[in-house]
Amino acid sequence: MTAIHQRVADVVFDKLHERIVGGQLAPGDRIDPTEVAASLGVSRTPVREALLQLEAQGLVERLPYRGVVVTAVDAADVEDIAALRIHLETMAVRAALPHLTEDDTRHMESIHRELLAAVASPDAQRSFSELNRDFHLTLYRAAGSPTLLRLISDLSARAERLRLHFDVRHGRAMDDHARILAACQTGDVDEAVAATRDHILGATLMMLPEDFRVTPGSVLDTALLQSGHDRQNNPSTTADLRR
Known part of the structure; x- marks a missing residue:
């Protein structure tokens, strides 16, 4: 990923993280990469990278037949x-x-x-x-x-x-x-x-x-x-x- 794409991915990460922390995205909510890309005016590549960062931090998970969803707190x-x-x-x-x-x-x-x-x-x-x-x-x-x-x-x-x-x-x-x-x-x-x-x-x-x-x-x-x-x-x- 280029430096420009990485910076865009960081912005996407911050936006999604803010939505999770703020409650706009609740545990169990599905995150559609295409919808996120369209709402933020970016391509799908930085969105995928941002979702990988969120997954590494345990904030989202990938579920069969559902895709990426916000992780629930146990x-x-x-x-x-x-x-x-x-x-x-x-x-x-x-x-x-x-x-x-x-x-x-x-x-x-x-x-x-x-x-x-x-x-x-x-x-x-x-x-x-x-x-x-x-x-x-x-x-x-x-x-x-x-x-x-x-x-x-x-x-x-x-x-x-x-x-x-x-x-x-x-x-x-x-x-x-x-x-x-x-x-x-x-x-x-x-x-x-x-x-x-x-x-x-x-x-x-x-x-x-x-x-x-x-x-x-x-x-x-x-x-x-x-x-x-x-x-x-x-x-x-x-x-x-x-x-």
């Missing part, structure tokens, strides 16, 4: 990934905070400023993932466990692929990052753990139905309790953390 998978992330990432925070340096917190603060600018830009979806990953891994690296870091990175990559279905400009990520950063700067381990837990849960709830509730005794419930969540005093966890 709620059970979302919940399981969240439970494992809460367990591992809060563990990493507890281990990391006593070893976090001023250089580390300054780097996190710099990334946070970049994230604030990124989410206000037209390229928010692309910029957010890399900066968000750098912000959290700067903290987790201080735990000094390459194995833990690798497990967290693998799960975070899966969560990022799911999050591509949703608009990062909505939700509470920036407020959560500010809370995590403040706890790291003051060395408040319990607050950093709570902020990390709430951050992961809040991001997860964006991907689940409005009426979702954490089932008592589930893997997610167990991870929340182990991370210090008080079920008795926080019965409406989902209502608070969706905002």
Whole structure:
């Protein structure tokens, strides 16, 4: 593919991604390459390339007799990934905070400023993932466990692929990052753990139905309790953390 076709394919990708994230294309909706090409005034070649990119990111899939359709988000998978992330990432925070340096917190603060600018830009979806990953891994690296870091990175990559279905400009990520950063700067381990837990849960709830509730005794419930969540005093966890 020529450089010009690649640029056109990127534009088509952005348009289709925006429609998926914005809900104009819902899970199960069929995407007709010919219709897309006609609506955007381009040839089918960049549309096919854009669909391959979307397929690689798990946003669309090819089904027999239907063609390309928007992939549905598996709620059970979302919940399981969240439970494992809460367990591992809060563990990493507890281990990391006593070893976090001023250089580390300054780097996190710099990334946070970049994230604030990124989410206000037209390229928010692309910029957010890399900066968000750098912000959290700067903290987790201080735990000094390459194995833990690798497990967290693998799960975070899966969560990022799911999050591509949703608009990062909505939700509470920036407020959560500010809370995590403040706890790291003051060395408040319990607050950093709570902020990390709430951050992961809040991001997860964006991907689940409005009426979702954490089932008592589930893997997610167990991870929340182990991370210090008080079920008795926080019965409406989902209502608070969706905002």
